[in-house]
Structure formats: structure tokens, C-alpha cells
Amino acid sequence: MALFVSPAYAGNVLPVPSVTIYPGDIIKKDWIVDHDFGAGGPMRGVAIDSRSGLVGKIARHTLLPGLPISTNAVGEPRLIADGQKVRVVFEQDGLIIESYASALQAGGAGDVISIRNLDSGVTISGIVQTDGTVRVGG
Structure with a gap:
């Protein structure tokens, strides 16, 4: 049975940590995975919505696996x-x-x-x- 996805719903896919990332860690590409939060997930603008906004940045707070990353949780190295x-x-x-x-x-x-x-x-x-x-x- 095929699942029909409305064209109006493109999903709410956000990059999330696959491991615990600690303050001061520089975020690596293989530490990030994409997760679809669906329509009820976090709003874009509140959470970082691209891997390029994360990789190479420094964690300001502890980032937990599977949870969206807020825009103020990372900074420049x-x-x-x-x-x-x-x-x-x-x-x-x-x-x-x-x-x-x-x-x-x-x-x-x-x-x-x-x-x-x-x-x-x-x-x-x-x-x-x-x-x-x-x-x-x-």
C-alpha cells in the first residue's frame, strides 16, 4: 500500500545530532543526521534547518541526539x-x-x-x- 503525501506538505526535515555534542565541540559532518518532525515539529527559524548551518560551528550548549538545534546553540569557532x-x-x-x-x-x-x-x-x-x-x- 502506497502512502500518499500531499504536495502541500513537504515535511519538516531538520538536521539533528546523532551523538551528544558538548559545549566547545566543533560539529562534524558525521555527527548530524536528518530527521522528519512532521507537521507538528519545531518551526523553521527557531531551529537550524540546514547542515551547512551546523558543520564546522562550535556548540555553545550540550546538543542531544534526535533533538532540533536552536539558532543560539551554536556559534563560530x-x-x-x-x-x-x-x-x-x-x-x-x-x-x-x-x-x-x-x-x-x-x-x-x-x-x-x-x-x-x-x-x-x-x-x-x-x-x-x-x-x-x-x-x-x-
Whole structure:
């Protein structure tokens, strides 16, 4: 007997963990499977709906097998570790100043982190760039 599925219902297939994923783990492709939650499942927009939105990201919370993953449960991998020496770049109106600082917290691309200037000891905030530098001011 064939099961008829209405064309109006395309399912509610979401990627879910196949294993327990702990905070700080970088999510691997083989840790994710697709699960059809049907019409009564979680709404899209509340849960991540594509594998590309998960693979390579870092878990912020414990992710349990078979459960949808909320959009705030994962983030970008940390490019900077707490205490790491980082290159700091200030750029404005064609002027570029580079220096080094010590990260006072970990951060991924786009995160605002606090850093301490190695020469002056002054604490400032900056935005982590995709290349691992921290952009300040400007």
C-alpha cells in the first residue's frame, strides 16, 4: 500500500545530532543526521534547518541526539583563545596602526572581545576579524 503525501506538505526535515555534542565541540559532518518532525515539529527559524548551518560551528550548549538545534546553540569557532597574543589593527582615513595585545577572553569572527595592550596595559575592546586579528576604533 502506497502512502500518499500531499504536495502541500513537504515535511519538516531538520538536521539533528546523532551523538551528544558538548559545549566547545566543533560539529562534524558525521555527527548530524536528518530527521522528519512532521507537521507538528519545531518551526523553521527557531531551529537550524540546514547542515551547512551546523558543520564546522562550535556548540555553545550540550546538543542531544534526535533533538532540533536552536539558532543560539551554536556559534563560530574560536579564532582567539583567552590569554593569546593577538595582532591589533586600527584603521581610519588611510592611517593604519598595528600593535599586539593579550586577549582577555576567547572569541570568534565578529565577536567583540576585551584585550590588554602589551605596552601600556590599557584594556580596550575590539572586533575579531576572520584572519584572527582584532580591529579597534575607526
